[in-house]
Amino acid sequence: MSAPLVLAVPAKGRLQGNAEAFFARAGLTLIKPRGARDYRGAISGLDGVEVAYLSAAEITSQLAAGAVHLGVTGEDLVREMIPDAEKRVVLIEGLGFGFANVVVAVPQAWIDVRTMADVDDVATAFRHHHNRKMRVATKYINLTRDFFSAHGIIDYRIVESSGATEGAPAAGTAEMIVDITTTGATLAANGLKVVEDGTMLRSQANLVAARRAAWGSDERDLARAILDRVAAQARARAFREVRAHFAAGTDMLVENAKRKFAIEAPFGGPTPSGMLILHCPPDQVYALTNFLRENGAEAVTVAELGYVFSRDNTLYAKLEAGL
Amino acid sequence: MDASVTTRNQEPDARAEALVASYERAGYARVAPALLQPAEPFLDLSGEDIRRRMYLTTTPDGGEFCLRPDLTIPVSRDYLASSVAGRPAGFSYLGPVFRYRSDAPAEFFQAGIESFGRSDKAAADAEMLSLGLEATAHYGLAAPDIQIGDVALFAGLIAGLDLPPAWKRRLIKDFNRKANLAQDLDRLVLGGNNARPEYQGVLAALAGSDPKGAHALVTDLLSIAGINAVGGRSVGEIADRFLEQSALGASAKLPRDVRGLIERFLAIQGDPDEAAAALRVLASEAKMTSALAPALDQFESRTGFLEARGVDLKRVRFSTAFGRGFDYYTGLVFELTDPERTGDPLVAGGRYDGLLARLGATDPIPAVGFAVWIERLSLYRGEP
Numbered sequence: 024m025s026a027p028l029v030l031a032v033p034a035k036g037r038l039q040g041n042a043e044a045f046f047a048r049a050g051l052t053l054i055k056p057r058g059a060r061d062y063r064g065a066i067s068g069l070d071g072v073e074v075a076y077l078s079a080a081e082i083t084s085q086l087a088a089g090a091v092h093l094g095v096t097g098e099d100l101v102r103e104m105i106p107d108a109e110k111r112v113v114l115i116e117g118l119g120f121g122f123a124n125v126v127v128a129v130p131q132a133w134i135d136v137r138t139m140a141d142v143d144d145v146a147t148a149f150r151h152h153h154n155r156k157m158r159v160a161t162k163y164i165n166l167t168r169d170f171f172s173a174h175g176i177i178d179y180r181i182v183e184s185s186g187a188t189e190g191a192p193a194a195g196t197a198e199m200i201v202d203i204t205t206t207g208a209t210l211a212a213n214g215l216k217v218v219e220d221g222t223m224l225r226s227q228a229n230l231v232a233a234r235r236a237a238w239g240s241d242e243r244d245l246a247r248a249i250l251d252r253v254a255a256q257a258r259a260r261a262f263r264e265v266r267a268h269f270a271a272g273t274d275m276l277v278e279n280a281k282r283k284f285a286i287e288a289p290f291g292g293p294t295p296s297g298m299l300i301l302h303c304p305p306d307q308v309y310a311l312t313n314f315l316r317e318n319g320a321e322a323v324t325v326a327e328l329g330y331v332f333s334r335d336n337t338l339y340a341k342l343e344a345g346l
Numbered sequence: 347m348d349a350s351v352t353t354r355n356q357e358p359d360a361r362a363e364a365l366v367a368s369y370e371r372a373g374y375a376r377v378a379p380a381l382l383q384p385a386e387p388f389l390d391l392s393g394e395d396i397r398r399r400m401y402l403t404t405t406p407d408g409g410e411f412c413l414r415p416d417l418t419i420p421v422s423r424d425y426l427a428s429s430v431a432g433r434p435a436g437f438s439y440l441g442p443v444f445r446y447r448s449d450a451p452a453e454f455f456q457a458g459i460e461s462f463g464r465s466d467k468a469a470a471d472a473e474m475l476s477l478g479l480e481a482t483a484h485y486g487l488a489a490p491d492i493q494i495g496d497v498a499l500f501a502g503l504i505a506g507l508d509l510p511p512a513w514k515r516r517l518i519k520d521f522n523r524k525a526n527l528a529q530d531l532d533r534l535v536l537g538g539n540n541a542r543p544e545y546q547g548v549l550a551a552l553a554g555s556d557p558k559g560a561h562a563l564v565t566d567l568l569s570i571a572g573i574n575a576v577g578g579r580s581v582g583e584i585a586d587r588f589l590e591q592s593a594l595g596a597s598a599k600l601p602r603d604v605r606g607l608i609e610r611f612l613a614i615q616g617d618p619d620e621a622a623a624a625l626r627v628l629a630s631e632a633k634m635t636s637a638l639a640p641a642l643d644q645f646e647s648r649t650g651f652l653e654a655r656g657v658d659l660k661r662v663r664f665s666t667a668f669g670r671g672f673d674y675y676t677g678l679v680f681e682l683t684d685p686e687r688t689g690d691p692l693v694a695g696g697r698y699d700g701l702l703a704r705l706g707a708t709d710p711i712p713a714v715g716f717a718v719w720i721e722r723l724s725l726y727r728g729e730p
Contacts, residue, residue, distance in 0.1 A: 106398075129577070130573075130577030130578070130579075131571070131573050132568055132573045132577060132579075132581075132584070133577070133579065133584060134564070134567060134568070134571075134584065135584050135587045135588050135591065144512065144515075144516065144587075145579070145587065147515050147516065147519045148512075148515065148583070148587065149578075149579065149583075151515065152583060155390075156390060157578070158578075164397070165398075167394075168394050168395065168397065168398070171394070172395060175520065177393050177394075177395075177519065177522070178519070179394065180389060180390065180394065181394055181397070192577040192578065193577070195578070197578075198577055198578035198579065199577070199578075214573065214577070
């Protein structure tokens with residue numbers, strides 16, 4: 024028996040719910056055969072995959088070490104926790120949830136500060152004025168250092184903060200902060216504002232592969248099976264199926280439709296009996312149906328797609344290129 | 347496990363011990379500071395960038411400590427804590443330092459000298475360079491490349507320029523970084539930083555007002571906005587910066603001739619006599635003789651002492667731009683390298699008159715010193 028493929032999924036909170044829903048949509052139901060409190064699970068109907076429930080930070084470090092094969096975690100943690108992230112992991116796909124921006128925020132009272140250039144100038148002036156360096160509270164030590172360095176800022180000190188970072192300036196333990204925010208409401212409630220060009224990273228939950236994990240042929244086959252369904256589901260959600268029937272004369276119709284709308288014709292042109300099946304982005308559907316009727320379609324139906332499998336597996340190709 | 351943390355490059359060989367013994371005989375008492383050091387001074391003085399190369403640890407009560415990444419700060423701290431603090435004293439050392447390096451062991455040996463409290467700065471500078479040359483000669487490299495710079499010259503130039511304080515501060519800061527100076531010069535010409543239309547109202551309201559008026563205006567603005575907490579910076583600081591910006595508004599464009607002067611200054615290089623001659627010409631043409639005189643006199647006096655110590659000046663390469671990227675140097679900066687090999691410094695040092703004050707000394711204490719990369723020199727097969 025070969026070692027199973029290990030898929031790490033967040034163990035708590037909204038991230039867990041979102042991740043499970045994401046896999047469920049792809050037809051991959053995560054189950055816990057030994058009970059809800061178990062931190063080891065499986066995928067229903069896909070033998071050889073072990074689901075490990077871990078914290079997002081643990082998932083990130085396990086991915087870096089290659090102790091799990093695939094994992095769901097935030098890009099912010101990947102960029103912060105893994106030096107040379109490209110060498111250790113492959114970010115396969117953004118999952119559309121867990122959105123958060125990593126931003127530089129300063130007290131609202133600093134009405135003279137709007138940009139990172141202002142932060143730079145204020146930091147240098149602060150050091151001259153107070154004979155010490157300005158303190159930046161954050162848990163994103165590496166992201167902060169790289170971002171500040173890119174903006175030429177040297178007169179600052181990082182104060183590590185693992186929680187309630189936005190309270191640091193009011194508490195007097197730091198002058199400014201770097202933290203994640205979704206709406207900015209928590210920052211505003213703490214008298215802080217985001218620096219205009221101070222957004223370091225727009226992060227979301229990602230499906231991530233570990234380059235250093237043991238990738239034998241079994242693990243690759245399992246990863247291909249998972250990514251195939253994820254991709255089929257993602258593609259299905261990006262399109263609606265539009266069916267139309269034509270009595271005659273459809274030369275150039277598909278080519279014209281492709282030019283006008285961002286459609287795909289997965290099965291080519293109309294069948295000999297005049298049936299045409301197109302895949303169309305949801306926001307183009309009505310315009311497309313009009314176009315088809317103007318060009319002789321007798322009837323047009325639109326339906327949601329369950330899965331769209333194609334011969335090429337783009338997500339798996341991305342993984343394989345990175346291994 | 348990562349090779350960089352499991353192996354030490356080498357033991358200090360007999361040659362390294364002999365080198366430090368010679369420094370001891372020259373009057374530099376050998377010291378051995380603690381391996382484990384408070385992290386704060388390194389992070390404060392070298393900047394956050396050094397954090398990625400440091401081995402940090404936290405004590406149960408939350409104190410941050412590190413394995414010493416160099417010996418200058420540990421030797422300086424021990425000197426300040428000693429009974430001779432403030433008086434002239436010189437020390438030598440040989441021991442391991444710890445820095446994360448992806449391609450080499452993290453633990454490696456450095457030797458060196460730190461000299462504190464000497465007011466005859468030019469002579470002390472020259473002695474350090476000459477003792478550094480003894481180190482390479484000791485390992486069989488008689489004629490390394492000698493690269494020197496002098497941070498005080500740039501500081502003197504900027505101090506003498508007719509520029510708003512905000513830009514002087516900015517130029518000095520960026521000189522200490524390797525990347526930004528050219529960009530700043532562009533910005534000075536363009537005045538881009540202050541061309542924000544949405545600010546013009548406030549800046550215009552402040553134009554010509556005194557600090558007291560500006561302070562009152564900023565206080566009012568904040569209270570109208572319902573903002574109380576200022577967070578580390580006082581209302582006065584915010585007002586002062588607005589005043590500075592307001593003053594910059596009219597003079598945001600650096601005259602081309604001033605920019606040209608800075609660029610011309612930074613292009614000066616050559617042996618010390620050629621460079622000094624070029625600097626004198628530049629100073630007199632720019633009518634900055636008095637601003638540059640103290641640093642230039644010091645420079646020429648140092649050159650004299652180097653010559654007296656038998657250093658072949660034709661082999662010394664001086665550049666006004668050399669010395670960037672070392673935050674705490676204040677005067678001479680030097681490196682001895684071997685162009686036949688990697689070009690990495692074999693000996694590196696300089697003057698850091700501001701360091702001891704930043705470590706807590708109440709009065710400024712002149713300081714100069716250098717470090718010897720035993721690890722690199724041990725590759726040479728010369729006999730002691």
